[in-house]
Structures are given as C-alpha cells and as structure tokens.
Amino acid sequence: MAGKPPLRVLLCAPRGFCAGVVRAIDAVERALVLYGPPVYVRHEIVHNKYVVEGLKAKGAVFVEELGEVPAGTRAPVIFSAHGVPKSVPEDAASRNFFAIDATCPLVTKVHREATVHYKKGHEVVLIGHAGHPEVIGTMGQLPPGAVSLVETAEQARHFTPRDPENLAYTTQTTLSIDDTAEIVAILKERFPAMVAPHKEDICYATTNRQEAVKKVARQVDAMIVVGAPNSSNSQRLREAAEREGCPNAALVQRAGDIDWSVFGAIASLAVTAGASAPEILVEEIIDAFAERFDVEVETVHTVEEDVFFPLPRQLRPDAA
Structure with missing residues (x-):
C-alpha cells in the first residue's frame, strides 16, 4: 500500500517458548482433558497474562496459596514451572490434594x-x-x-x-x-575455594535468547521484547539489548501497549520474545507495525533448539 514508510524487521531466533514452559502449559491442558475442570494451579503457571487468561477460559483456577483450594477437592493441583519450596508439596500432602509438579526440570x-x-x-x-x-x-x-x-x-x-x-x-x-x-x-x-555448579545453572533458553538479542541490538533503531513485566528472562532480554547499544528497547505485552510516539518513526526494528511469551503475540505485534509501515521481515538465526521435557509422570499416557 502506497504511502507507508519502509521498516526492516529483524526477528530473533530462537525466541519465545522454552521446553520448560511448553511442558508446564501442556501439563495444565492435559490435566483439563484427563480430569475435566476445575484444575487448580498454584501461582501463574508461566509469567504471561495471555497464557494464563487462555487457561482460565478452559477451566484452570489460579491461586497464590493452597489454602485457597477447596478442602477435600479431588481436582488436580499443579505447581508452576518456577518451582516451589519443599513446604508446598508437604502442605498439599497434608491436605490430601492430588498434586502435580510442573517445575521446569x-x-x-x-x-x-x-x-x-x-x-x-x-x-x-x-x-x-x-x-x-x-x-x-x-x-x-x-x-x-x-x-x-x-x-x-x-x-x-x-x-x-x-x-x-x-x-x-x-x-x-x-x-x-x-x-x-x-x-x-x-x-x-x-573466595577461591567456592564450589561451582557441575553445569551452568542459567538455562539454555535464557542463554540462547540473550545471545540472539546481542547479535542484532546494534543493527536496529529499536527493539521490542514481547513478554510480561514480572518475567525475569524477558526483563533480562531488554537489558541485554540496551547494554549492547540498542537506542531504544521496550518490554511489551501486547500490540496495544506499543508507544507509537517512540516506535512510530523508525527504519529498523528487532523483535524477540521471552521464554513464556507465545508466538501469536509476536505475530500480533508485527501485524501492528505492518498497519503503519511497509514491513520486510528477516529472521536472524543464532542456534537451533531441540530440547524436550516429558510431561509430569501423572499426566503421561502410560500413567492411566
């Protein structure tokens, strides 16, 4: 369409869902299929409002503490991907809840x-x-x-x-x-005698997404990180872009959150997504730019990911 200014969009790869997030979301959806709603989830299963609202619509009930789950329920109670203190499974056992641990491996x-x-x-x-x-x-x-x-x-x-x-x-x-x-x-x-982990604790997905951001940060006028403000890995992506010299990096949850006074007059843009942000939100944001710009999208690959984590034991097909 004539009249639109050109915009080069560099799409970081890898981006978005990691294996731990896929496993956690699949655990809630699988539990809903196997046991029907409600399925209780302690804390946001992953830090993404769109994902949480989607699961709520299917029958997931999110609680912050187990005391909010009705006593005597036989519905599954799922622990989020972020992990829980030992006291939480102990509390669940004392309440005779059917607990499923979706902590990222x-x-x-x-x-x-x-x-x-x-x-x-x-x-x-x-x-x-x-x-x-x-x-x-x-x-x-x-x-x-x-x-x-x-x-x-x-x-x-x-x-x-x-x-x-x-x-x-x-x-x-x-x-x-x-x-x-x-x-x-x-x-x-x-403290030279300090013992290190056998293998790096920062996960592969966090590392890969930060490296992809670093690769493109200086090539663009601005960067959008699709993710939630309470998502640690998403905030770190924004910080990595700024540290590498990107003039303007913003963490954005949805297309409606884009500040067009900042992003309305650029010639190049990088887009990535935190490990708990679904690809549909990336597409939504690119579509929003396409309404205002003549967009040309180029994917910048840094590494291929093939990590897979099986579902929690109680939700696997052989569990029945």
Whole structure:
C-alpha cells in the first residue's frame, strides 16, 4: 500500500517458548482433558497474562496459596514451572490434594544442587532476584538461613560468609549471563575455594535468547521484547539489548501497549520474545507495525533448539 514508510524487521531466533514452559502449559491442558475442570494451579503457571487468561477460559483456577483450594477437592493441583519450596508439596500432602509438579526440570536441577551442597556442609550462595518465585522455591529447599542470596556485584563485594573455605553457589535459571558472570568472578576472586555448579545453572533458553538479542541490538533503531513485566528472562532480554547499544528497547505485552510516539518513526526494528511469551503475540505485534509501515521481515538465526521435557509422570499416557 502506497504511502507507508519502509521498516526492516529483524526477528530473533530462537525466541519465545522454552521446553520448560511448553511442558508446564501442556501439563495444565492435559490435566483439563484427563480430569475435566476445575484444575487448580498454584501461582501463574508461566509469567504471561495471555497464557494464563487462555487457561482460565478452559477451566484452570489460579491461586497464590493452597489454602485457597477447596478442602477435600479431588481436582488436580499443579505447581508452576518456577518451582516451589519443599513446604508446598508437604502442605498439599497434608491436605490430601492430588498434586502435580510442573517445575521446569532445569529448576529442579538447581534445587538438587543446592540440597547436595548443603548435605556436604557447604554454605550455599544463590545468585538471583529476591522475591522471584524461582528464588523463593530454591531457598525453600533448605532450612531458613542455609542459603545466602546475592543479587548484585556490589553485594558480592561485601558478602561475608560464615566460612570462606566452605562455600558453594547456584544461580537462578533466568538471569543475565553478563551480570551473573561478573558476580561469580567477584565471588571467586574473594573466595577461591567456592564450589561451582557441575553445569551452568542459567538455562539454555535464557542463554540462547540473550545471545540472539546481542547479535542484532546494534543493527536496529529499536527493539521490542514481547513478554510480561514480572518475567525475569524477558526483563533480562531488554537489558541485554540496551547494554549492547540498542537506542531504544521496550518490554511489551501486547500490540496495544506499543508507544507509537517512540516506535512510530523508525527504519529498523528487532523483535524477540521471552521464554513464556507465545508466538501469536509476536505475530500480533508485527501485524501492528505492518498497519503503519511497509514491513520486510528477516529472521536472524543464532542456534537451533531441540530440547524436550516429558510431561509430569501423572499426566503421561502410560500413567492411566
């Protein structure tokens, strides 16, 4: 259509759903098929309003605490992908709930690491963001006071362990690769004996999406990260774009949230999506730009992903 200014759109790949998010959403949908509504879900199954509202429409009921689930219910109660403290499954068992754990296996790996370190007598340092459900879940694997949370490089410089020769660290799975590397470097310099994870805790999807953003950040006038404000990995994508020199990076949930005073006069745009953002929202945002611009979309691939996690045991076909 004549009159539209041209816009080159670089679409980051990989982007969007990771294997842990796919597994968690599939777990809720599978439970709804097998057992019918309602299916109770503790906390947002993943941090995306569109996904949560879609599951609500199918019969999922989201609660923050198990006390909100009706006593004596036989409906499944699902724990979110972010993981939960040990006290939550114990509480579910005491209430005789049919509990299904949809914790991402990569988060479960961090839980196990923290537990092993603790059993070996290490003081456990967790690098992560206070108040995030994943951090609450990891810290909740161990007794109060057993885990020390370090959020920033500044905190790492001033952290005082009980025994500097007996430290181990784990990290939240959705952190900034660069920020975490800086924090780890500071801790290792101060405490050379500190034990590292056997394998990097920051998950493959977080790493891959940040690397894709870094590749395109300097090639465009602006970047949109499709994701929710409470999504840690989505916020880290926005920060990565800014750090790499993108003049304007914004976290946007839906097309209706685009600030056209900022994005209305650009010649190039990169688009990516956090690990809990569905592809339909990416398409919605590109469509919104296509109404205002003559859009040419180019996909920028950095790595192929083929990770798959099977459903929780109770929801697999052989469980019946």
